[in-house]
Amino acid sequence: MIVDFTLITDSIPKMLMGIGLTVELMIVSAVLGTVLAIVLLLMRISGLWYLVWPSVSYIYVFRGTPILVQIFIIYYGLPQFEVIRDSIFWPILREPYGCAVVALSLNTGAYVSEILRGGILGVDRGLGEAGAALGLSVRQRFIHITTPIAIRLAIPAYSNDIVSLMKSTALASTITLLDMMGIARTIVAETFAPYEVFISLAVIYIIMTFFIQKGFGRFEKHMSRYLKKEA
Numbered sequence: 636m637i638v639d640f641t642l643i644t645d646s647i648p649k650m651l652m653g654i655g656l657t658v659e660l661m662i663v664s665a666v667l668g669t670v671l672a673i674v675l676l677l678m679r680i681s682g683l684w685y686l687v688w689p690s691v692s693y694i695y696v697f698r699g700t701p702i703l704v705q706i707f708i709i710y711y712g713l714p715q716f717e718v719i720r721d722s723i724f725w726p727i728l729r730e731p732y733g734c735a736v737v738a739l740s741l742n743t744g745a746y747v748s749e750i751l752r753g754g755i756l757g758v759d760r761g762l763g764e765a766g767a768a769l770g771l772s773v774r775q776r777f778i779h780i781t782t783p784i785a786i787r788l789a790i791p792a793y794s795n796d797i798v799s800l801m802k803s804t805a806l807a808s809t810i811t812l813l814d815m816m817g818i819a820r821t822i823v824a825e826t827f828a829p830y831e832v833f834i835s836l837a838v839i840y841i842i843m844t845f846f847i848q849k850g851f852g853r854f855e856k857h858m859s860r861y862l863k864k865e866a
């Protein structure tokens with residue numbers, strides 16, 4: 636196989652024109668998904684069955700189905716219902732961008748909620764008991780003791796989820812959005828050279844993954860600054 640390096644050098648700048656949309660989809664979905672995850676987490680640990688079961692069911696459904704299926708259901712399925720078209724959500728759901736953000740956010744919320752719950756479960760119970768001995772309320776112990784430690788414990792898994800979210804944004808191209816993947820598919824349709832184009836795109840995603848992991852690595856180091864280094 637002869638690799639067309641000229642096509643690669645010509646394709647990369649074109650695909651980078653979609654990096655803004657890719658990053659925007661990732662950031663907006665990450666923020667909304669994290670907010671949703673916190674709500675789901677509080678419902679999950681509330682101990683109230685009428686809050687626990689809805690959150691457990693939601694997490695089970697969105698973790699148990701492919702994100703591509705979720706995108707298609709939201710983009711192609713929801714507009715079929717008149718109640719959706721008459722609702723306040725229609726201005727969002729009638730646009731491919733809005734549907735992509737909704738799908739990615741809902742999916743991310745389910746995964747991040749479990750990541751945060753794992754962080755909370757990883758906090759030593761003795762720390763909470765020590766806080767109680769000092770006279771701290773349950774709320775104070777949760778905010779000032781459990782939460783900071785849980786965040787530190789959850790950072791590695793959360794960073795992996797953000798990387799997965801970044802890669803999942805490529806699926807937005809299936810509903811006509813011209814992110815990097817959408818542009819790459821257009822180039823392939825014009826040149827019939829998928830090898831060079833998709834290898835180049837893979838390199839771009841790898842570089843983005845590197846910077847995301849580096850950023851979270853610095854954040855994790857900052858959150859762990861009070862820990863004593865092992866000899």
